[in-house]
Every structure is written in C-alpha cells, then in structure tokens.
Amino acid sequence: MTEQFGPSDEAKQAIPAVSPDHDVLACDEDRERSAERVRSAVADGRLELGELDGRLTAVYRARTRGELAVAVRGLPEPGPRDRLVVDRAPTSRFALGLFGGFRRSGEWVLPPRFTAWSMWGGGRLDLTEARFCAQETVIRAVAVWGGTGIVVPDDIDVEVKGFGLFGAVGGRGARKSARPGAPRVVVKAFALFGAVVTKPKGR
Known part of the structure; x- marks a missing residue:
C-alpha cells in the first residue's frame, strides 16, 4: 500500500x-x-x-x-445602528401638521435639509432609528399655535438653535455624542404661540 x-x-x-x-x-x-x-x-x-x-x-x-x-482584523461586524450615514434616497423632505398631525418614525432616511411645520396641529419626528444622507443634517421646525417634538438617540450630535415668541423652544436633547464621527443634527426652530421641543430617547 x-x-x-x-x-x-x-x-x-x-x-x-x-x-x-x-x-x-x-x-x-x-x-x-x-x-x-x-x-x-x-x-x-x-x-x-x-x-x-x-x-x-x-x-x-x-x-x-x-x-x-x-x-479591521478582530473587530465585530457593524450592527444595525453602526452605519448611520447612508447612500440612499431620503424618505421625505417635508412634514406638515395643519389642523392635524404628522409623525415620522422607524427606519427612515433624512435629507441634508428637512422642514417641519405645525400650524394649529402637532407633529413628532423620531430619529431613534433614522439614517442620514449627509454627515450634517439641518431640521427647520416651525410651530404656530402648534407643537413639534423631536426625539433624538444618544449616538448623534445635536445642536438646537432658535427662539419662541409667546412660545417655547426646548433643547433638552442637545448634546455631543461620545461616538467618534457621529452624524450631526442642527435643529433651527421658531415657535409662535407654540413649542418645538427636542428631547432624548426614552423621555
């Protein structure tokens, strides 16, 4: 053999x-x-x-x-929230609550510029599972006799600018993420007899 x-x-x-x-x-x-x-x-x-x-x-x-x-040897594969800036078309660019309301939530894609109007109504933008088309996103939120709530997760940078005239602009969710290279969201708000409130996830 x-x-x-x-x-x-x-x-x-x-x-x-x-x-x-x-x-x-x-x-x-x-x-x-x-x-x-x-x-x-x-x-x-x-x-x-x-x-x-x-x-x-x-x-x-x-x-x-x-x-x-x-x-990348020895590093885990990306998880579901690891890639926040994506090369995908925006889900929507505008939201309007006129004598009613609007809601954006789940895994949706924001453009570099997004506008939200609440007039005699209300709305909610939930960024908890959102993705972004650009590293920096500007959300223009206007509330006239209405209100808009913006929920932000803890893995993005958030800055809130604006003022309220007989209204309120709240920035409780404004802060810088500890995550290197995190996307940045700038909320530019105006409230007239209304409110635009940015708050962290879970509150």
Whole structure:
C-alpha cells in the first residue's frame, strides 16, 4: 500500500480559508464601511484611541478587500445602528401638521435639509432609528399655535438653535455624542404661540 503524505483533517481545519474576493480591488464604499467598524470599535472601548489613526490609515491605503480585512482584523461586524450615514434616497423632505398631525418614525432616511411645520396641529419626528444622507443634517421646525417634538438617540450630535415668541423652544436633547464621527443634527426652530421641543430617547 502506498502511503500518502499531506495535511491531516485537523490541520486542514486549522488553515484559515482565503475569501474568494480576497484579491478584489476595494471601492470607496468598502473603505467607508471598514472605517466605520474602526470608529465603532473605539467608541465601544474595543480599541484604544491611540490605535484609531493607525487603523484608519491602513483602511484608506488598502487597495484590495483582503488588505481591508487585515486592517479591521478582530473587530465585530457593524450592527444595525453602526452605519448611520447612508447612500440612499431620503424618505421625505417635508412634514406638515395643519389642523392635524404628522409623525415620522422607524427606519427612515433624512435629507441634508428637512422642514417641519405645525400650524394649529402637532407633529413628532423620531430619529431613534433614522439614517442620514449627509454627515450634517439641518431640521427647520416651525410651530404656530402648534407643537413639534423631536426625539433624538444618544449616538448623534445635536445642536438646537432658535427662539419662541409667546412660545417655547426646548433643547433638552442637545448634546455631543461620545461616538467618534457621529452624524450631526442642527435643529433651527421658531415657535409662535407654540413649542418645538427636542428631547432624548426614552423621555
């Protein structure tokens, strides 16, 4: 009987499999996804802040998907809220509550500029599961004898500007996220005998 030499079954299992697209050239979207994994890992405490620049440099210098895989080695895949800025069409650009109400919630996509009017009515913008077309989004909220509530999650930066004339503009949800590279939302509000209130998730 001829004895055959080669790796045992156990050894074969120990050899890491090479992804079929290992040598495929990486595109900008591949790099951005990988960069977001690195930023998320720093925000979660998986990576030290000092490792951020080195990892990101490796990501943006990578020419193939195999090199990207090396740059993000040991980091978890993005979760459902990890990619907040997306290349998708906006769900809507305008909301109007006129003698009635409006509501935007769930996983919807905001444009770089969004306008909300509440006139003798009310409305609610819930950004808890929202995605964004740009790194910075401006929401113009006007309330005339009405009210608009804006719910913001804790993984985005929020700034509230504006004033109320016989009304109120509330910025309880205004704050800077601890997450590196977080999207930024600027609320520009005006309230006349009404209110525009920005509040954090869960309140």
